[in-house]
Structures are given as C-alpha cells and as structure tokens.
Amino acid sequence: MNDMARDVFSVKMTPLEAQKMVEKNLEADLVSVDIYNLENNKSIIVTIFEKYYARSNSDAGLVVICENTTGKTLVKITSTGSAIGLFQIDWGNR
Numbered sequence: 264m265n266d267m268a269r270d271v272f273s274v275k276m277t278p279l280e281a282q283k284m285v286e287k288n289l290e291a292d293l294v295s296v297d298i299y300n301l302e303n304n305k306s307i308i309v310t311i312f313e314k315y316y317a318r319s320n321s322d323a324g325l326v327v328i329c330e331n332t333t334g335k336t337l338v339k340i341t342s343t344g345s346a347i348g349l350f351q352i353d354w355g356n357r
Contacts, residue, residue: 272338278329281338282308285327290314294324305332 274281279298286293291312299307307330314323321344328339 268342270340272340274336274338276336278306278308278331278336281329281336282310282327285329285338286310289325291323291325301332306330307332 276284282296286296289312291314294311294313295309296311297309299309301307307328310327310329312325312327314325315321316323323342323344326341326343328337330337330339
C-alpha cells in the first residue's frame with residue numbers, strides 16, 4: 264500500500280525564495296536541507312521535514328524539492344508516513 268502524495272507547483276520566485284517560504288510556513292521539524300548550485304544560476308534545493316503525531320504514534324515526512332533546472336522554478340512536494348512499533352522499528356508505509 265502506498266501512502267505517498269505528490270504535487271508539483273510552478274512558482275514565480277527563485278528556488279531559495281520558495282524553500283524559505285515553505286520552511287517559514289510549515290509547522291514541522293526541519294530534518295535536512297541540501298542546496299546544489301549549478302551553472303547558469305540553476306539550483307536544486309532538497310528539504311526534508313518530519314512531524315510526529317502522538318494520537319496515532321506515527322511520523323509524517325515531507326520532502327520538498329525546489330529547482331529551476333528547466334528555466335522555471337518548480338516546487339515538488341512528496342509526503343509519506345510510517346508507524347513506529349513496540350521497539351521503535353519502522354515497519355514501512357501504512
């Protein structure tokens with residue numbers, strides 16, 4: 264069973280501006296940010312967020328990729344979740 268949701272948005276700002284806007288407005292823990300600056304003012308920014316939900320004893324993850332490698336800035340968002348077992352073992356997507 265696949266619990267991932269995916270969306271792609273085209274925005275009129277730089278990848279860094281888009282990433283900062285997402286980071287500022289998201290109520291989740293920041294796990295990682297990787298910035299790849301390419302030639303010709305192109306860049307790819309990969310940001311990973313996580314949020315714990317006590318009610319269901321599970322984590323939700325969000326991967327946000329902001330990039331302008333095709334000439335327009337795209338924000339690609341993928342969300343996923345996993346349950347935590349008795350021994351803190353990740354049993355995969357539910």
